[in-house]
Amino acid sequence: MSDSQPEGYVGLHQLRGLSMLTLRANLSATKIKSGIKKATGLDFPKHGMHTSNGAKSLGWMSPDELLIIVDSDECVQTIENLNKALVGQHILLEDMSDARAMFRLSGKNIREVLAKLVPFDTSHSGFAVGSLVRTRFAQVAGAAFMTSNDTVELMCFRSVQDYVFGLLQERIATWFRGLSIAVSLKKN
């Protein structure tokens, strides 16, 4: 993070321009794993984790659900690659791009902010870098991606994005000093 890093206790961005694909399949099958790796160029995530190369990421959602996040420009191509790499396998691939919204918290205090939102242990031991936890943010369902030691990305349904955005602002402003908000048009 360079000059895009906002000042203040914690930075809050809404990430736009992302496409999300949901893949339902037996994620312990070797052919499925290797096909996904081939189609996306990313390592297959371990149980409860995600892998990423910046704009593109794979997230382990459940034993039979994988989330694939790509730049919107790459969405069509990614679907094509996946269908090609997984031909003959028992899968279901759906473009969920507009179903969800994504926020990024940045700064060294994000674990404390996160602890005000979720019921799980947000310390290093409970939520290591690379983790993906599906949980709730106050009253709505969501998922948290620990992308680095000072960034965490939060995903929720788009229908509740205003609630989550307000919630994040309120928690940061009420419990901690200072908040800066920026809306990014692209993930990077």
Added chain:
Amino acid sequence: MLVLNCPYCGLDKDETELSAGGEAHLKRFGPGSSDEDFEGYLFERTNPKGLHFERWRCAFGCGKWFHAARCTATLEVFGTYKAQTLEPPKVIKDVITTKRPGWSWRNFS
């Protein structure tokens, strides 16, 4: 506060992230069964003070249904296990036997 470990995602889930699904290990009696069996399947539930086997769903997590063995009086959790089974696995039974010797529940002991 009740915390159960989901055997599918492997995470400790707070009660507020779960939804309760009632008694576990029910046998379904559908069309063609006797009225008594059908009534029992629909309505008869045990409500013990002590050891109980329940269904829970990792509702805000991975979305899977799982089973939990716990004590309704002390909230002690003996263990959780996957739902693809007709009876509690031996490891769970062994834990219960250690902590509640001579236990029985429905047809299990």
